[in-house]
Every structure is written in structure tokens, then in C-alpha cells.
Amino acid sequence: MCQVEFEMACAAIKQLKGPVSDQEKLLVYSFYKQATQxxxxxxxxxxxxxxxxxxxxxxxxxxxxxxxxxxxIYVAKVEELKKKDTG
Structure with missing residues (x-):
């Protein structure tokens, strides 16, 4: 796991087209904040x-x-959301 993968996941989440539940958004947010702060x-x-x-x-x-x-965990969650997004 490296900073580059994390930054790529941060960029990828902004590209998601499908709906993301509020619960999933909170989960991703919480791991982002923990990872950065x-x-x-x-x-x-x-x-x-x-x-x-x-x-x-x-x-x-x-x-x-x-x-x-x-x-x-953030990267794994974003990957999971990307898979759901592409069907």
C-alpha cells in the first residue's frame, strides 16, 4: 500500500457515475479523514x-x-464501489 494508490482512489471516487448510498459515503469519508488527519x-x-x-x-x-x-481500507472500499458502478 502506498500513497500513490491512495491518491488514485481519491481521484477515482470522484469519477463514479452510479448512486452511492449515504452510508457508503460516510464510510469512505471516515477512512479518508483517518488516513489524512x-x-x-x-x-x-x-x-x-x-x-x-x-x-x-x-x-x-x-x-x-x-x-x-x-x-x-479506503482504497479497498473505493475499488468495491467502482465494481458496483461498472456493474
Whole structure:
């Protein structure tokens, strides 16, 4: 696993044509944030901001995961979404 594969996956996800569920988007987002920034380092947003709260919770669930592991899972998830996209 290397930085190049991760960057290619980051570019590939923007090219997906098919629908991606909100749950899948949150999952990909959470591993992206963990891979690029490490553990969640911002305070939890208020419960009234539903979207921000969901994103924060998804990222925070990966607490303690190494950046390399997060990159590996991110790349695998993007590959899975690409396969679904092409049918």
C-alpha cells in the first residue's frame, strides 16, 4: 500500500457515475479523514447539525486506527464501489 494508490482512489471516487448510498459515503469519508488527519481532533458538533454530527461520528469510530490501515481500507472500499458502478 502506498500513497500513490491512495491518491488514485481519491481521484477515482470522484469519477463514479452510479448512486452511492449515504452510508457508503460516510464510510469512505471516515477512512479518508483517518488516513489524512489521524484521530478525530475536533469537538462534536451539536445534535441539531445532523449532517456534521453523522460525519463526526463516522470519523470518530476509527479512533486509534493507523493512517496506513485507513488508507488500505479506503482504497479497498473505493475499488468495491467502482465494481458496483461498472456493474
Amino acid at each position: 489521524g484521530d478525530c481532533n475536533i469537538p462534536a458538533p451539536p445534535a441539531t447539525d445532523v449532517k456534521a454530527k453523522a460525519k463526526w461520528e463516522a470519523w470518530n469510530q476509527n479512533k486509534g486506527m493507523s493512517k496506513m490501515d485507513a488508507m488500505r
